[in-house]
Amino acid sequence: MSMKKSAVQFVDSPEQREALDAVIEKYRETEGALMxxxxxxxxxxxxxxxxxxxxxxxxxxxxxxxxxxxATFYSQFNLNPKGKYKISVCLGTACYVKNAGGVFDRLERVLGVSNGECTSDGVFSLDATRCLGCCGLAPVMMINDDVYGRLTPEEVDGIIEKYRKLA
Incomplete structure (x- = not known):
């Protein structure tokens, strides 16, 4: 089994560890309680x-x-931390044929992370998705709840800079 550790240093607080221990204790004897x-x-x-x-x-x-x-079977689980700004780029068919791959590649270079990763400062995380439901705006990316459509790779730097200033 090969588990890739996150680039972000794991640190937990005593409160988090206490909460985790309480959850485990609550379910320890319960059949099928892993989920x-x-x-x-x-x-x-x-x-x-x-x-x-x-x-x-x-x-x-x-x-x-x-x-x-x-954890890897169910999409609800994240093995990597998510950033303050969660970036989702649609790589579905409509977006892909309009160069969503180029937008995604540019994001990887600008942020210095790959799909599913978070920047070391915890500000940005990057995820490829299959459809954001905005096919008419292809290619599309979302940063938290903000939708950016009809993107070009050249626009990525300015958008990311806007969020860096907010962070």
């Missing part, structure tokens, strides 16, 4: 870091590979 524990752990940390999956594994006596399998 609720993982969901609540993600709620505590904002994602499921390797270190948290390891704690769940040890304290619930569930193999780390089973936890990782669940």
């Amino acid at each position: 609720p524990v993982m969901q609540q752990a993600q709620g505590i940390y904002g994602y499921l870091p390797y270190e948290v999956m390891k704690v769940i594994s040890e304290k619930m006596d569930v193999s780390l590979s089973e936890i990782y399998g669940v």
Whole structure:
């Protein structure tokens, strides 16, 4: 099993660890409780870091590979932290044929991260999606709730700079 650790340094507070321990204790003896524990752990940390999956594994006596399998099977789980500004780029057919790939490549270069990753300062995370429901505006990206349509790769730098100033 190969688990890639996030570029962002994992740090948890005593309050987070206490909350995680309480969740695990609550469900420890409950059959089939792995999903609720993982969901609540993600709620505590904002994602499921390797270190948290390891704690769940040890304290619930569930193999780390089973936890990782669940985390990677269900799209609701994030193995990497999300940034203050969550960038989603549609790579669905309508967007892709209008050069969404070029927009995505430019974002990777400007931010210095790949798909599913978060910048080391925690400001931006980048995710490829399949459809944002804005096909008429192709290519489209969203930054949190802001929609940007009919994008060109050349526009990326200015948009990112706007958010950097807000951060």
